[in-house]
Amino acid sequence: MIYIKGAGMSKFDASQNWSYERIYESVNESLESGNVSLEDIDAVFVSNSEPESNGERQKHTAPMISSMFQKKIPMLTVLAGCAAGGIALWDAINYLNANNARNVLIIGFEKLVAGRSESATDEMFRGGERIYEQAEGMIFPAQNALVAQQYMMKYGATSDDLALVALKNHENAFDNPKARFYKKKVTWDMIKNSPIVASPFRLFDCSIPCNGAAAVIISKHKTDIEIIGSSLSTSKLSAFERNDMTSWNSTVNAAKIAYDQAKITTKDLDIAEVHDAFTSVELISYEDLGFCGKGEAARLIRGGKVNINGALPTNTSGGLKAKGHPISATGISQIYELVLQLRNQAGKRQIDHPKYALAHNTGGAGCVATVHILRKT
Numbered sequence: 001m002i003y004i005k006g007a008g009m010s011k012f013d014a015s016q017n018w019s020y021e022r023i024y025e026s027v028n029e030s031l032e033s034g035n036v037s038l039e040d041i042d043a044v045f046v047s048n049s050e051p052e053s054n055g056e057r058q059k060h061t062a063p064m065i066s067s068m069f070q071k072k073i074p075m076l077t078v079l080a081g082c083a084a085g086g087i088a089l090w091d092a093i094n095y096l097n098a099n100n101a102r103n104v105l106i107i108g109f110e111k112l113v114a115g116r117s118e119s120a121t122d123e124m125f126r127g128g129e130r131i132y133e134q135a136e137g138m139i140f141p142a143q144n145a146l147v148a149q150q151y152m153m154k155y156g157a158t159s160d161d162l163a164l165v166a167l168k169n170h171e172n173a174f175d176n177p178k179a180r181f182y183k184k185k186v187t188w189d190m191i192k193n194s195p196i197v198a199s200p201f202r203l204f205d206c207s208i209p210c211n212g213a214a215a216v217i218i219s220k221h222k223t224d225i226e227i228i229g230s231s232l233s234t235s236k237l238s239a240f241e242r243n244d245m246t247s248w249n250s251t252v253n254a255a256k257i258a259y260d261q262a263k264i265t266t267k268d269l270d271i272a273e274v275h276d277a278f279t280s281v282e283l284i285s286y287e288d289l290g291f292c293g294k295g296e297a298a299r300l301i302r303g304g305k306v307n308i309n310g311a312l313p314t315n316t317s318g319g320l321k322a323k324g325h326p327i328s329a330t331g332i333s334q335i336y337e338l339v340l341q342l343r344n345q346a347g348k349r350q351i352d353h354p355k356y357a358l359a360h361n362t363g364g365a366g367c368v369a370t371v372h373i374l375r376k377t
Contacts, residue, residue: 001220001222001226002093002096002097002218002219002220002226002227002230003218003219003220003221003222003223003225003226003227003377004034004216004217004218004219004223004225004226004227004335004339004374005030005033005034005035005036005103005217005218005219005221005223006029006030006031006032006033006034006035006036006216006217007029007030007033007034007214007215007216007217007332007335007336007339007340008025008026008027008028008029008030008031008032008033008214008215008216008336009026009029009178009212009213009214009215009329009332009333009336010022010023010025010026010178010212010213010214011177011178011212012178012179012180012210012211012212012323012324012326012329012333013113013180013210013211013212013324014113014180014210014211015113015211016113018111018113018211020065020109022109022211022212022213023065023107023109023213023215024068025213026107026109026213026214026215027068027105027107027215029215030105030215030216030217031217033339034103034217034219034223036103036217038068038069039071040102040103041069041073041103041104041105041217042073042074042099042101042102042103042104043073043074043075043076043092043095043096043099043101043104043105044062044069044073044074044075044076044104044105044106044107045075045076045078045088045089045091045092045095045104045105045106045107046061046062046065046075046076046077046078046088046106046107046108046109047077047078047079047080047084047085047087047088047106047107047108047109047328047329047331047332048061048077048078048079048084048108048109048110048328049079049080049081049082049084049110049327049328061077062075062076062077063075065107074095076091078091078328080363080368081327081363081364081368082275082277082325082327082330082361082362082363082364083331083361083362083363083364083368083369083370084108084327084328084331084363085106085108085214085328085329085330085331085332085333085334085361086232086331086334086359086360086361086369086370086372087232087331087361087363087368087370088106088107088108088328088331088332089106089216089218089230089331089332089335089370089372090230090231090232090370090372092104092106092218093218093227093230096218096219096220101220102219102220102221103217103218103219103221104217104218104219105215105216105217106215106216106217106218106332107213107214107215107332108213108214108215108326108328108329108330108331108332108333109212109213109214109326109328109329110211110212110213110326110327110328110329111211111326112209112210112211112326112327113209113210113211140277140365141197141198141201141206141278142198143365144198144201144277144278144280144281144365145197145198145199145200145201145278146245147245147246147280147284147365148162148200148201148278148280149199149200150245150246151245151246151280151283151284152200154246154295155246155294155295155297155298156295156298157283157297157298158298159192159200159202160192161283161297161298161301161302162200162201162205162279162280162283163188163191163192163202163204163205163279164301164302165276165279165282165283165301165321166186166191166204166205166279166321166322167186167187167188167191168301168306168307168308168314168315169276169282169315169318169319169321169322169323170184170186170191170204170318170321170322171186171308172308172315172316172317172318172319172322172349173317173318173319173321173322173323174186174318175347175348175349176317176318176323176349177347178323179317179318179322179323179324180208180210180318180322180323180324181208181318181322181323181324186204186322190204191204201278201279201280204321205278205279205280206277206278206321207276207277207278207319207320207321207324207325208320208321208322208324208325209324209325209326209327210324210325210326211326212324212326212329212333213326213329214329214332214333214335214336215332216332216335216336216339222377223377224342224343224376224377225339225342225343225374225375225376225377226374226375226377227372227373227374228261228262228263228264228373228374228375229257229258229259229260229261229262229264229371229372229373230258230261230370230371230372230373231253231254231255231257231258231261231370231371231372232254232368232369232370233249233250233251233252233253233254233257233368233369233370234250234367234368235248235249235250235366235367235368235369236367237364237367238365238367246284247284247287247288247294248284248285248288248362248366248369250362250366250367250368250369251285251288251289251360251362251366251369251371252288253369254360254369254370254371255288255289255290255360255371257371258358258371258372258373259290259373261373262356262373262375264356264373265290266289266290266291266312268355268356269291269312269356269357269358270312270313270351270353270354270355270356270357271312271313271314271316271338271341271351271354271356271357271358272289272291272312272313272314272315272357272358272359272360273314273315273316273317273319273334273335273337273338273357273358273359273360274286274289274314274315274319274358274360275320275330275360275361275362275369276315276319276320276321277320277325277362279321281362281366282314282315282319282321283297283298283301284297284366285360285362286300286301286306286314289358289360289371291305291306291312291314308349308351313351316337316341316346316349316351317333317334317337317349323337330361331359331361331370334359334360334361335359335372335374338357338359338374339374341354341357342354342355342357342374342376354376355375355376356373356374356375356376357373357374357375358371358372358373358374359371359372359373359374
C-alpha cells in the first residue's frame with residue numbers, strides 16, 4: 001500500500017522573474033505538510049518537459065536540483081509532455097513498490113512564460129505529430145478544435161456548453177490563492193465575446209501557459225491519504241488514427257484499470273481533477289472517466305453536477321483553464337489540490353467531507369493518460 005505524506009505547490013503565474021526558488025518552495029511545503037526532512041527521501045522523480053525553453057537549456061534536470069540533498073540517492077527525469085507529472089507519480093509508485101525505500105519525492109516544474117515565446121511554443125508542439133499534421137497547421141488548438149467539432153456534431157453539444165466549463169473553472173480559481181486567475185473575475189460575457197482561436201474555441205476555451213512547480217511525497221508508511229488506484233495507458237499519437245476521435249481510449253483504459261485497483265465505481269467518487277487543456281477535453285473526459293454516458297457530458301455541465309456545490313465537484317482548483325498549465329507541474333498540482341480537499345485545507349473552495357478523489361492527467365491530444373485514485377483513510 002502506498003500513501004501520501006505531503007504535498008506542496010508554488011504560485012502559478014506569468015512572472016518574467018521566475019526562478020528555481022519556486023521548486024524549493026513547493027518541495028519545502030511538501031516536506032512540512034508531511035513532517036518529513038530531506039534526509040528521509042530515498043529517491044526523487046522530476047518531471048520537466050520543456051528544458052530548452054526554461055532559460056537553463058538543460059535536459060539533465062534531476063541532477064541540476066540535486067544540491068538540495070546531502071546524500072546520494074536515485075534521481076530520474078521524466079519527459080512526457082503534459083502528462084509528465086502524472087507519469088512521474090506512476091513511475092514513483094512502481095519504484096516504491098519494487099524497492100526497499102521509505103519515501104519518494106516527485107517534483108514537477110516548468111518555466112514557460114519567462115522563456116522566449118517562440119522557443120517555448122516550439123518545445124510544446126513536440127508533444128504532437130509534427131510531420132503530417134503540425135507542418136500543415138494542425139497544432140494543438142486546431143487539432144482539439146476539430147475533435148470538438150466532431151463531438152458537437154455527433155452529440156449536439158454547443159459552444160455554450162464549452163463556455164460553462166470555462167466559467168465554472170474560473171469561478172473556482174477565483175478562490176485559489178495559487179491559481180493564475182486568483183481573484184480575477186471572469187464573466188459569461190467575457191468568455192462569449194473573447195476572440196475566436198480555432199472554431200469553436202474562443203480564447204477562454206484554451207488553458208493558459210504559466211510558470212510553476214508542485215511536489216508530492218509518497219510513502220509505504222500509513223498516513224491519512226492512501227493511493228488506491230494508479231494507472232497509465234497509451235494510445236496513438238494522432239487523434240485521426242483512432243476509430244473514434246470523440247473518445248480517448250487512453251483515458252477509458254486508464255480509468256478502468258484504476259477503478260478495478262481501487263475496487264470502487266464512479267458512484268463512490270466525491271471530487272475530481274481532470275485534464276482540461278481545452279474546455280472540450282473536460283467534456284469528453286466526463287464520459288471517458290465514466291462520470292456519465294457517451295454524449296451526456298453537456299447535460300452534466302448544464303445540470304451543475306460538476307460545480308463546486310454539485311454531486312461531483314470537478315476542477316475545484318480552477319483546472320488547467322484557470323489555475324494554469326505549466327505542463328510538467330500540472331499532474332502533480334492536481335494531486336496537491338486533492339490532498340488539500342481530503343485534509344479539509346482548501347479554504348473557500350473546500351467541499352463537504354470528501355473520501356474518494358480522482359486525478360486525470362493526459363498528454364498530447366489524448367495519446368497518453370494517467371488516472372490516480374486517492375482515499376481518505
